[in-house]
Amino acid sequence: MxxxxxxxxxxxxxxxxxxxSMTVADGAIVSLIGSNGAGKTTTMKAIIGLKAVSSGEIYxxxxxxxxxxxxxxxxxxxxxxxEGRRVFPQMSVLDNLLVGAYSQRDAAQQRKTLDQIYxxxxxxxxxxxxxxxxxxxxxxxxxxxxxxxxARPRLLLLDEPSLGLAPIIVDEIARIIVEINRDIGMSIIxxxxxAKLALNLCNEAFVxxxxxxALSGKGKELLASDYVRRAxxxx
Amino acid sequence: MSMDFILAQTVVNGLMVGMIYxxxxxxxxxxxxxxxxxxxxxxxxxxxxAFLFAILYGSNGxxxxxxxxxxIGATALLGLLMERVVFRRFRGNELNGMIASVGxxxxxxxxxxxxxxxxxRTVPPVVSGVLSVGGIxxxxxxxxxxxxxxxxxxxxxxLIGHTRIGxxxxxxxxxxxxxxxxxxxxxxxxxxxxxxxxxxxxxxxxLMAPVLSVSPFIGLAPTLKAFVIVVIGGLGSVPGxxxxxxxxxxxxxxAGTFVSASLSEILQFLVVIGVVLLRPxxxxxxxxxxA
Ligand SMILES: Nc1ncnc2c1ncn2[C@@H]1O[C@H](COP(=O)(O)OP(=O)(O)OP(=O)(O)O)[C@@H](O)[C@H]1O
Ligand SMILES: [Mg+2]
Numbered sequence: 001m002x003x004x005x006x007x008x009x010x011x012x013x014x015x016x017x018x019x020x021s022m023t024v025a026d027g028a029i030v031s032l033i034g035s036n037g038a039g040k041t042t043t044m045k046a047i048i049g050l051k052a053v054s055s056g057e058i059y060x061x062x063x064x065x066x067x068x069x070x071x072x073x074x075x076x077x078x079x080x081x082x083e084g085r086r087v088f089p090q091m092s093v094l095d096n097l098l099v100g101a102y103s104q105r106d107a108a109q110q111r112k113t114l115d116q117i118y119x120x121x122x123x124x125x126x127x128x129x130x131x132x133x134x135x136x137x138x139x140x141x142x143x144x145x146x147x148x149x150x151a152r153p154r155l156l157l158l159d160e161p162s163l164g165l166a167p168i169i170v171d172e173i174a175r176i177i178v179e180i181n182r183d184i185g186m187s188i189i190x191x192x193x194x195a196k197l198a199l200n201l202c203n204e205a206f207v208x209x210x211x212x213x214a215l216s217g218k219g220k221e222l223l224a225s226d227y228v229r230r231a232x233x234x235x
Numbered sequence: 236m237s238m239d240f241i242l243a244q245t246v247v248n249g250l251m252v253g254m255i256y257x258x259x260x261x262x263x264x265x266x267x268x269x270x271x272x273x274x275x276x277x278x279x280x281x282x283x284x285a286f287l288f289a290i291l292y293g294s295n296g297x298x299x300x301x302x303x304x305x306x307i308g309a310t311a312l313l314g315l316l317m318e319r320v321v322f323r324r325f326r327g328n329e330l331n332g333m334i335a336s337v338g339x340x341x342x343x344x345x346x347x348x349x350x351x352x353x354x355x356r357t358v359p360p361v362v363s364g365v366l367s368v369g370g371i372x373x374x375x376x377x378x379x380x381x382x383x384x385x386x387x388x389x390x391x392x393x394l395i396g397h398t399r400i401g402x403x404x405x406x407x408x409x410x411x412x413x414x415x416x417x418x419x420x421x422x423x424x425x426x427x428x429x430x431x432x433x434x435x436x437x438x439x440x441x442l443m444a445p446v447l448s449v450s451p452f453i454g455l456a457p458t459l460k461a462f463v464i465v466v467i468g469g470l471g472s473v474p475g476x477x478x479x480x481x482x483x484x485x486x487x488x489x490a491g492t493f494v495s496a497s498l499s500e501i502l503q504f505l506v507v508i509g510v511v512l513l514r515p516x517x518x519x520x521x522x523x524x525x526a
Pocket of ligand 2: 041
């Protein structure tokens with residue numbers, strides 16, 4: 001699905017990601033964990049095209065996409081639920097979702113996807129005409145994920161979907177991530193500070209430290225690794 | 236003249252001028268909302284729309300509908316050119332963008348002066364006669380302006396509120412980075428919004444041309460009014476622009492008829508100062524979101 005080969009990304013003089021490689025198999029959930037400032041969000045931005053890479057390559061279905069602008073990558077099958085949710089605050093929930101379908105012009109298909117999303121997040125049905133900015137954090141997260149799903153991506157990027165949410169909502173979101181992956185076979189990259197959650201959900205995980213991959217492996221293996229337990233699970 | 240008559244005319248004049256201000260303010264606030272540019276050249280597009288209509292319809296006797304479409308279309312093209320050459324470089328740079336827009340205003344105004352001279356032109360009325368309601372008469376020439384402006388505002392509202400491109404414009408105004416990852420090309424949305432704003436100004440000019448006389452200097456007042464109205468109504472708020480525009484139009488008309496034009500200016504700015512002091516986000520504006 002996706003192959004990232006040795007990318008580096010910098011903000012001016014500050015290098016945020018260095019020589020990072022990772023692959024995401026079709027239908028896999030891949031987690032990216034690491035502490036604050038490790039470069040997780042920057043990696044997501046490079047994959048979706050919001051941040052240019054200074055070197056390295058990104059292959060989507062075997063085709064290089066580093067030069068493709070962000071607005072066209074969604075048409076290639078990638079969608080992002082960004083860090084901090086970033087819903088359009090002064091637009092209704094429904095309008096937020098419809099903007100997510102901007103690249104999908106088939107109205108019948110749009111309605112079908114919308115129904116699917118309302119199925120995952122029934123709470124959004126009753127909130128559909130409410131301004132997204134006035135929703136609770138958990139509800140905004142549902143809008144952000146729903147908005148990304150409206151593009152019918154084959155690869156979904158989720159940047160800290162659990163950030164600032166109550167444990168019960170985190171569980172709900174986690175359950176839905178698994179469901180989406182299972183039902184549609186959608187590949188997912190999950191960025192999380194909540195390492196336990198991320199490692200439990202994923203097939204494959206990458207641990208990022210100061211912009212580089214420090215460790216990678218199966219989620220279950222990393223959960224058992226002493227290093228990860230000490231550094232990220234606080235055990 | 237009876238009091239009823241005077242009152243009715245004052246209301247109609249206030250609504251007419253007010254609706255023109257509404258059109259101007261909506262375009263002005265749209266360009267600001269999306270491009271973050273305070274466009275002090277906005278009224279020059281009104282002036283050019285009015286001039287082109289005066290030339291096509293008034294001097295050359297072209298059919299009304301053709302004149303309207305050509306006047307708006309040509310002004311929109313000029314707007315597109317200005318966006319390409321000037322405004323897109325200042326997108327998001329509020330101070331420099333504002334200064335550049337003053338430059339553009341001077342260039343457009345002086346070009347009009349060179350091309351068309353300084354003398355005022357009048358345009359023959361598009362409609363004549365009066366509407367008589369319970370003994371009070373309203374001139375159709377003014378009602379048409381009000382109706383035309385209402386149609387434009389309603390259409391614009393439908394466009395922004397209920398179409399794919401309208402949603403895209405709102406998305407770009409609220410978070411342009413995230414709009415991009417939805418597949419929205421901001422490099423298309425920016426000029427589209429600018430041209431839409433300019434077209435509204437041109438349409439306002441076309442509507443007013445038969446009621447006012449047209450000269451290269453008529454653009455400044457509507458620019459300042461649009462600015463004032465946007466401050467009163469709330470930056471980026473279309474309902475705010477409607478309320479603010481009608482308020483300013485009616486104040487102007489009533490104070491002008493019953494007291495004096497200078498009192499009207501004083502009153503308007505008192506309203507502005509009052510709003511800025513008591514409700515800085517404008518009557519219908521939202522508070523700046525916390526970062
Ligand atoms: N817009 C920016 N301008 C300058 N530096 C930035 C910018 N965004 C991120 N950085 C820097 O790049 C590095 C990586 O940041 P990034 O946001 O990718 O980290 P992260 O792993 O997502 O962290 P967090 O868990 O806190 O979200 C950090 O050192 C950060 O300070
Ligand atoms: Mg981050």
